[in-house]
Amino acid sequence: MSTNPVQRLRGPLVVLGLIFATWLILPTTFRIFTREAFAEFQAPALGLASRSRELVRYWELNSRDTEELSAAGRDLARAEAGLELRLRELESEASENRRLRSMLAAPTPPEFRTIVARVAVRESSSWWTRMTIRRGRTDGVRPGCPVVFGDCVVGRVAAVHVDTSEVELITSPGFRCSAFIEGDQSNRTVLVTGEPDLPFTAPTARVTFIPYEYTPPAGQVVRVVTTGLGGLYPRGLRLGTLSPELEETPQGAYRNGTLQPGRELLSLREVSVLVPTEPQPYEELR
Amino acid sequence: MIAPEPEPDDSSVTLVPSARSNRSRILKLTLIGVAGLTYLLLGLIYRQLIQGELFTNQHERQIRHAILIPGTRGRIYDRNGYILADNRVRMSVNIDLGKLRGPILREQRRLNLQAKASNPSAKPDLEALLNQARLNIVQGLLDKVNRALSTRQKPINLQVNAKALAVHVRDRRTFPFQVVTDLGAVSKNTDEMFARFVEQMPNDDVLRLDHEIVRYYPEGEMAAHILGYVREHKTVEDTNGASGAAQKEADLRTELGEKYNLGINSFTTDKVLTGERGIELTFEGVLAGTSGYQIWERNIMGYTRKLLGRKDPKQGSHIVLSIDxxxxxxxxxxxxxxxxxxxxxxxxxxxxxxxxxxxxxxxxxxxxxDPNRMVGRISSDYYDDISDRGGWINRATxxxxxxxxxxxxxxxxxxxxxxxxxxxxxxxxxxxxxxxxxxxxxxxxxxxxxxxxxxxxxxxxxxxxxxxxxxxxxxxxxxxxxxxxxxxxxxxxxxxxxxxxxxxxxxxxxxxxxxxxxxxxxxxxxxxxxxxxxxxxxxxxxxxxxxxxxxxxxxxxxxxxxxxxxxxxxxxxxxxxxxxxxxxxxxxxxxxxxxxxxxxxxxxxxxxxxxxxxxxxxxxxxxxxxxxxxxxxxxxxxxxxxxxxxxxxxxxxxxxxxxxxxxxxxxxxxxxxxxxxxxxxxxxxxxxxxxxxxx
Known part of the structure; x- marks a missing residue:
């Protein structure tokens, strides 16, 4: 047997090269099919791993002190009562909004059905760009649908499989969304785009087309929220906070800034997919 | 044991040439080979060492192209800091035709087969088919934009201007083709159009959202005769030297020509704004910015491929008027x-x-x-209306x-x-x-x-x-x-x-x-x-x-x-x-x-x-x-x-x-x-x- 490492590796390298070359010349349809098939094949494993983690968590919680759990239960009941009250208020406001819209013959914003989904996997190599959730086509998830956690935008559905979906996060370079800067009197629309994930840096998104006359109020947190104009995200969802330092552009007509996404994005376990009740153009255009 | 050497047989015919004759032939062949190789070597040396620089220059001049980007104009303020002339962002939708070569050729093949099937005896005009294929592909993409921008209340149906596409392919391949010049003009609600495009369309580099900076007069007709207005020109040459940036740009061309080895035809200028009347004209040299540039490497078809260098343009100086x-x-x-x-x-x-x-x-x-209506193409109706009313005259002066x-x-x-x-x-x-x-x-x-x-x-x-x-x-x-x-x-x-x-x-x-x-x-x-x-x-x-x-x-x-x-x-x-x-x-x-x-x-x-x-x-x-x-x-x-x-x-x-x-x-x-x-x-x-x- 040869002791030369180059000679030993020659065989596997040639095979790998051949496989790679074959992959390159295969028809696109076949490649897409293979990719989809792999995703479907992988999905049960991902689901199983995710459920195992939940089981671990369940037994961890189950081992807690009864008093601690009852205190948490009491707090939860109080929070629920508060939320019930808030829900009534919102329902009343929604009804008033509907009445005003019908009076003004204003277009109705798209209505959404919420699908709660557990995060199946989030790989460290693409932590800030993509994650997989445990809801898919069978649950009614459609491509392009917005994904939120509470009032915070997480991203949008990039690909849908049978039981899982891939979510493109707001810090992914492929993400973009129109937004308002809270407190900006001119109420002009800005653009939020994800930025490439650089090693050893905090994940951020970029805010462009900030009016040059806008100055962030000193010492205050400035929230960037969705406009609701694009037909994708409901109005007023939080995208993150605007860094106080704004960057001048050579054109001088606007400035750019950095968006710090919500802390929730770091450790997501569960998200909500907002599925429009009626199909939207973006579902076909993607 | 060594066998004895056979005796030479004088009676037999010698078919093998003599050693002397062989050597002579080999020598000749060698000489021919050496001469040939020397010729090739000398040719190679001549091409590489003597003409090498010339060829490199020619190659660079053919593939390199500079896009000059005029600087944004300075703002005009009144004495209390209110803005009288500003710059606003105009959103446009552009298609990078260089990235559509494959789909266009496939579409051309499809059209060719279709033509042959309908009339097998006729020889199809491949150039016309290519143009039609390009138009089809671009319209297909624009249809996607139409769907993204349309609402239930207002359907949008933008069509590609075939003539503009043909002119673009002929003259301006370095730039992406603009399918929507101004998103704001598609609908009154510019913000909504912008938001719909951004959120509904996939974020790719074929069909992309770009922006230009255009002059904007927030007060409309107010102080129009003082401020004047600006006109949009496609090149600095079109300005007939009116542009304050013209001289600066001429210097920039010389500088870039030397630095990047660019020929005289290797420059394209993005749209240039020049002051036409009033302060915009009088203070053109102050308000006009300094041009920046992008140096691109182009492919064989003339589409941009790789960015080799860039410098951002600089905004012109602002002016504060005495006007209240x-x-x-x-x-x-x-x-x-x-x-x-x-x-x-x-x-x-x-x-x-x-x-x-x-x-x-x-x-x-x-x-x-209204100077805002002068920025792009002035409609003849509006121009005539102003002329009829005597609106061009500044009666105060x-x-x-x-x-x-x-x-x-x-x-x-x-x-x-x-x-x-x-x-x-x-x-x-x-x-x-x-x-x-x-x-x-x-x-x-x-x-x-x-x-x-x-x-x-x-x-x-x-x-x-x-x-x-x-x-x-x-x-x-x-x-x-x-x-x-x-x-x-x-x-x-x-x-x-x-x-x-x-x-x-x-x-x-x-x-x-x-x-x-x-x-x-x-x-x-x-x-x-x-x-x-x-x-x-x-x-x-x-x-x-x-x-x-x-x-x-x-x-x-x-x-x-x-x-x-x-x-x-x-x-x-x-x-x-x-x-x-x-x-x-x-x-x-x-x-x-x-x-x-x-x-x-x-x-x-x-x-x-x-x-x-x-x-x-x-x-x-x-x-x-x-x-x-x-x-x-x-x-x-x-x-x-x-x-x-x-x-x-x-x-x-x-x-x-x-x-x-x-x-x-x-x-x-x-x-x-x-x-x-x-x-x-x-x-x-x-x-x-x-x-x-x-x-």
């Missing part, structure tokens, strides 16, 4: 509200000047135009009018200075003055009787001026008018970086016998002097000249060099300036007469409770389309005792129903009120509540 937005707005609104008896708006001009600095606070003219009774101030000064009349002389002023065999009338049938300087100013007595004018003589009257610079081109002072003053008015006439002889071929008469003494006849001056005159008079001087550029520490130029030469009594009589003119005389409509205003009105006769009509004038200054602002209003009446005080007075009053609100809020009359300044 609120006063300017008030002046324009009031001018536009002046109507003839039939309800038709009248043309006119109004100006207000800071007496101490010569800064123009407002300079309005009606009718006007280009309108040449007889000054009418406002000139009586200068006639009186001339008379007082030469001793033709005293400030307290009382002249008998009947209903007319006979000069030769012609009666020159007063504007009331009864006449004013005994009249002194003060009364003349209050009632604007003609006969007093005829008498004083005749005593003074045309030479002294004309000299006095010239002393106030009424026939000299007005100059607007430069700002840093400009070497010359800019002329903003010309063509004025102060009547003299020589001028009359030259223009009409007839000699001067006493009647001409009488006419001139009341600002009629051949007299022509501009409203801004009269504003400069009254500002100078308020300071007891003769010249005010005006400026449209704000400079709080500005010192007035003393060039040609001198004191009026009036005694304190003469001057106080003037001010008293003009103040009483506001309180009880012809300038009553200017009156504002709580502030003493000195003013003089004038109703000059002129011919409008062959018909006699009145020009309504009002000029003055305030406060009367410590003058700070001077004003002038001139309105072109359609007929004889317009009058100096009644028609022009309210405009002057409105401007003054606006000035008082800003400068003397405590003196603002109760019935005119102070408004919050617009943000």
């Amino acid at each position: 937005k609120d006063i300017q707005r008030a002046a324009e609104q009031l001018l536009n509200s002046v109507k003839d008896p039939h309800g038709q708006p009248l043309n006119g001009a109004a100006a207000m000047i800071d007496i101490e600095t010569g800064e123009i606070l407002a300079m309005a003219t009606a009718p006007s135009f 280009q309108g040449l009018y007889p000054p009418g009774s406002t000139f009586k101030l200068i006639n009186a000064i001339a008379g007082l200075r030469c001793g033709a009349v005293r400030y307290d002389s009382v002249l008998d002023c009947g209903p007319f003055e006979m000069i030769g065999n012609r009666a020159y009338p007063e504007h009331t049938p009864e006449g004013y009787g005994p009249t002194d300087l003060e009364k003349m100013l209050i009632v604007s007595c003609n006969v007093w001026n005829y008498q004083v004018g005749l005593r003074t003589g045309i030479d002294r009257i004309a000299a006095e008018a010239k002393r106030f610079g009424l026939d000299e081109p007005l100059l607007v002072s430069p700002m840093d970086g400009l070497s010359e003053y800019r002329e903003i008015a010309r063509g004025m006439i102060i009547p003299t016998p020589a001028i009359k002889q030259k223009r009409e071929g007839s000699s001067w008469t006493q009647g001409d002097t009488a006419n001139t003494s009341i600002g009629q006849g051949l007299f022509r001056t501009t409203p801004l000249h009269m504003a400069a005159f009254i500002a100078s008079f308020a300071r007891n001087e003769t010249r005010t060099n005006l400026t449209l550029i704000h400079d709080p520490g500005r010192q007035l130029s003393q060039k040609g300036n001198e004191t009026t030469g009036l005694t304190a009594m003469q001057r106080s009589t003037f001010i008293e007469g003009m103040t009483r003119c506001v309180e009880e005389g012809t300038a009553k409509p200017v009156q504002i409770p709580g502030i003493r205003i000195a003013a003089k009105t004038g109703t000059a006769e002129y011919y409008r389309e062959g018909q006699k009509a009145h020009l309504a004038w009002t000029l003055g200054f305030a406060p009367a005792d410590h003058p700070r602002v001077a004003f002038v209003v001139c309105i072109e009446g359609e007929d004889m129903t317009s009058w100096g005080g009644a028609t022009a007075g309210p405009v002057a009053r409105g401007m003054l009120l606006s000035w008082i609100k800003r400068e003397m809020p405590a003196a603002t009359p109760a019935e005119e509540p102070a408004e919050e300044p617009a943000q």
